[in-house]
Amino acid sequence: VIIDLHRxxxxxxxxxxxxxxxxxxxxxxxxxxxxxPAEDVEGRVAEIRGEMERAGVDRSCLILGDYGLRIGxxxxxxxxxxxxxxxxxxxxxxxxxxxxxxxRRDDAAALCRASLEAGARGxxxxxxxxxxxxxxCCRPLYELAGEYSxxxxxxxxxxxxPLISTYSSPLEVDEPAADYPDVDFILLxxxxxxxxxxxxxxxxxxPNIYLELSLWQTLLLEDEAGFMxxxxxxxxxxxxxxxxxxxxxxxxxxxxxxxxxxxxxxxxPESTARHGFEVSAGEVEEMLGxxxxxxxxxxx
Ligand SMILES: [Zn+2]
Numbered sequence: 001v002i003i004d005l006h007r008x009x010x011x012x013x014x015x016x017x018x019x020x021x022x023x024x025x026x027x028x029x030x031x032x033x034x035x036x037p038a039e040d041v042e043g044r045v046a047e048i049r050g051e052m053e054r055a056g057v058d059r060s061c062l063i064l065g066d067y068g069l070r071i072g073x074x075x076x077x078x079x080x081x082x083x084x085x086x087x088x089x090x091x092x093x094x095x096x097x098x099x100x101x102x103x104r105r106d107d108a109a110a111l112c113r114a115s116l117e118a119g120a121r122g123x124x125x126x127x128x129x130x131x132x133x134x135x136x137c138c139r140p141l142y143e144l145a146g147e148y149s150x151x152x153x154x155x156x157x158x159x160x161x162p163l164i165s166t167y168s169s170p171l172e173v174d175e176p177a178a179d180y181p182d183v184d185f186i187l188l189x190x191x192x193x194x195x196x197x198x199x200x201x202x203x204x205x206x207p208n209i210y211l212e213l214s215l216w217q218t219l220l221l222e223d224e225a226g227f228m229x230x231x232x233x234x235x236x237x238x239x240x241x242x243x244x245x246x247x248x249x250x251x252x253x254x255x256x257x258x259x260x261x262x263x264x265x266x267x268x269p270e271s272t273a274r275h276g277f278e279v280s281a282g283e284v285e286e287m288l289g290x291x292x293x294x295x296x297x298x299x300x
Contacts, residue, residue, distance in 0.1 A: 001300050002262060003096075003292040004052070004060040006153070006188055006214040006246030009044060009085065012163075013251065015074040016067060022161050039075075045088060051249065052094065055258040058289065059298065061246075062089065063153060063188075064100025065126040071162045078102075079111060086118035096296060098122040098153060101141070102129050109140040116148045121296045122186075126155045127172060128163030134175040142180045151184040151295050152176075153212070156199060157192025170199040177206045184208050184295055186244060189215045196230055204237050210295065211238075213287075214246035217256040220264060228275040231268075240283040244292050262288070 013020040052060055062085045066078050076084070078101060085097040099115035101108045103125065112123060123145050127133055133154050145152045154173055158165040170191045177185045190211035191199030203209040211234065220227040234243060245265055247258050264271075265288050268279040293300030 001059070001289040001293060002055075002057045003245070003289040003296070003298075004057050004247050004249070004258070005186070005212050005244040005292050006063050007048070007060045007249045008064070008251065009041075009048070009062055009088075011251035012065060012067065015076075015081075016071055018071055019067075019160075019162065041084065045092075048250075049092075049094070051253070051258050055262045057258065057262065059094050059096055061096045061098055061122065061153075061292075061296070063098045063122075063124045065124065065129075065155070066100045066102040066105075067126065067129050067163065069102050069104055070129040070164075078105070079114075082111065082115045082120070083118070086115055086120055090119050096121050096298065098124040100124045100126075102126075102131065103135070103137045103141050104131055108137075109144065112141050112144050116144060116150065120150070121298070122150045122153055124153045124155075126163070127167035128155060128159045128165065130164060130167070132167040133172045138176065139179075142176055142183055145183045146180060149297065151186050151210070153186040153188050155189065156187045156195060157189045157215070158194050170195050170202050173209070174202055174206070177202070177209050181206075181208055184210060186210045186212050186295075188212045188246070189248075193219060200234060200237055203242060207242075210242045210244055210291070212244040212246045214248035215252065217247075217252055217261055217264075221256065225275065228272060228277075231272070231279070232275070232277045235277070235279065235283075240279065241286045241291055243287045244295075245288045 089095040089097040097120040099112045099120040101111045123141055156168050156170045170187050173185050187199045247261055249258050265284055268284050272279040290300050
């Protein structure tokens, strides 16, 4: 089974036009190829299903970032965005919703609970909106994660303006991971290049920390040897059964499409041999979906 732990209905550039404008002037102009407004739900869902079928992805987690307090509200309210995802996941088991809410909102816990009641199987936090995962305002959400036995997925690594990078260090997740040892914390993007070593060290110390590898497509394209050596370090330090496959589509689809990204993982037994270490077919299965199925409590 292949589970894409990290994808979006729409990229942030599609949901907030201000982001697209700023990104067009920054280093991520390549991400701004989607210009259609995020209106046509059925059309987009059909596109996603097609993309998943071509790539052999069985299930996709719909990860929802709430950026409204940082950059102004999007076209839909955050309640509507959450409901849209849980409605879709209820209608089609190929989709798994993650509740997304900025913990500083007055009704954050209520909104998160409503989403979990509606079937969401995880919680997503994006500190790029301007809060630390260590801030006490997040604690009601961690308590909900414990109550509903769902993982908390947190963006890590530097990010484009108008979002900020300050609180996206994996270190900000250390305190909640210590205080909520029964809650699983997923470091989305595994800290990216800047904070990968920190992410790995934290995961070494804390068994409830998992590493998700979306956006590593760019690392692979820019520096294949660097990609391989990081994978080798993970294997040596914590093993590959706490590594989760994710794509971050559609924002990254033009840089590497989903089919090619799945292929990279499938080919690891051969490609890692060329880089002097070994990843077994069984370890690939775990990364592509086995571990995610256990974390999410879905059939593997
Ligand atoms: Zn993402």
